[in-house]
Amino acid sequence: MSFPILITGAGQRIGLALAQHFVAEQHDVIITYRTRHNAVDELAAQGVTCIQADFSDDESIVHFINELRVHTPKLRAIIHNASSWDSESKNDDYAALFDNMMRIHAKVPYLINQHCQDMLEHSDGYGDIIHLTDFVVETGSAKHLAYAASKAALDNLTKSFAAKYAPHIKVNAVAPSLIIFNEGDSEQYKHKTLQKSLMGIEPGCREIINAVELLLTSDYITGRSLAVDGGRHLK
Numbered sequence: 001m002s003f004p005i006l007i008t009g010a011g012q013r014i015g016l017a018l019a020q021h022f023v024a025e026q027h028d029v030i031i032t033y034r035t036r037h038n039a040v041d042e043l044a045a046q047g048v049t050c051i052q053a054d055f056s057d058d059e060s061i062v063h064f065i066n067e068l069r070v071h072t073p074k075l076r077a078i079i080h081n082a083s084s085w086d087s088e089s090k091n092d093d094y095a096a097l098f099d100n101m102m103r104i105h106a107k108v109p110y111l112i113n114q115h116c117q118d119m120l121e122h123s124d125g126y127g128d129i130i131h132l133t134d135f136v137v138e139t140g141s142a143k144h145l146a147y148a149a150s151k152a153a154l155d156n157l158t159k160s161f162a163a164k165y166a167p168h169i170k171v172n173a174v175a176p177s178l179i180i181f182n183e184g185d186s187e188q189y190k191h192k193t194l195q196k197s198l199m200g201i202e203p204g205c206r207e208i209i210n211a212v213e214l215l216l217t218s219d220y221i222t223g224r225s226l227a228v229d230g231g232r233h234l235k
């Protein structure tokens with residue numbers, strides 16, 4: 001018997017692609033979504049358990065954890081994907097920005113991981129926790145300072161939880177650079193961004209799916225971050 005895979009923030013883009021992949025692989029899937037995009041209705045129609053969760057305060061995180069347990073006693077994996085790519089140029093309430101970045105990227109994974117260890121421990125093989133971080137964990141970001149700091153916190157939690165939860169639960173990170181552009185990105189921005197990596201492409205969600213599958217199928221990788229960044233570190 002295989003237990004469900006939980007993916008946070010899977011109403012769109014990478015999280016949605018991950019959910020669709022595991023559904024296609026005949027896996028049980030539980031997602032959180034904030035906005036009920038049409039894609040969430042489609043996932044629900046395919047049997048995915050879709051839990052609405054806006055992680056905007058501590059209470060909502062605890063409420064989600066309690067609701068999760070109503071749906072399943074055990075989990076195969078937790079993929080912490082939910083994220084807000086906010087920046088100081090878009091939000092000059094720096095205190096709120098910092099708190100929001102730290103909450104969605106570090107506090108939500110921390111609390112869910114802390115409260116769900118027993119769900120990931122079972123006789124059906126390893127449990128896995130996968131954190132979606134970012135290339136900027138290595139470099140910082142002059143344009144997304146609070147975002148980068150919060151992703152660095154998540155990267156550090158990867159190491160801590162790997163040590164705390166071994167050997168029954170593996171904990172790893174996937175650190176992407178450009179995977180998919182956003183609607184509305186200008187041609188100028190796209191050109192500039194594509195120049196930042198050696199490969200110079202917008203690779204698409206399949207790269208993250210492949211990285212996640214590698215980590216799920218490994219019996220040995222833990223406490224590590226898998227860079228999926230087109231060689232950006234060498235530009």
Ligand SMILES: NC(=O)C1=CN([C@@H]2O[C@H](COP(=O)(O)OP(=O)(O)OC[C@H]3O[C@@H](n4cnc5c(N)ncnc54)[C@H](OP(=O)(O)O)[C@@H]3O)[C@@H](O)[C@H]2O)C=CC1
Nearest residue numbers: 009013014034035054055081082083132176177178179180
């Ligand atoms: N796309 C890329 O090229 C890159 C992505 N990454 C990382 O990969 C992961 C997936 O990226 P991507 O698909 O672009 O992510 P998105 O920016 O599309 O965000 C994913 C989801 O997170 C949800 N979310 C945001 N804030 C909250 C909140 N407070 N509570 C609950 N849910 C929330 C959004 O909900 P809603 O639909 O309501 O907005 C959204 O559906 C992220 O962790 C991202 O940082 C890293 C580097 C590059």
Ligand SMILES: Nc1nc2c(c(=O)[nH]1)N=C([C@H](O)[C@@H](O)CO)CN2
Nearest residue numbers: 083084085176177178179180182193
């Ligand atoms: N939550 C999000 N995080 C990030 C996104 C995004 O769209 N949503 N996009 C990026 C960029 O692609 C960046 O890696 C390249 O400019 C980073 N994080």
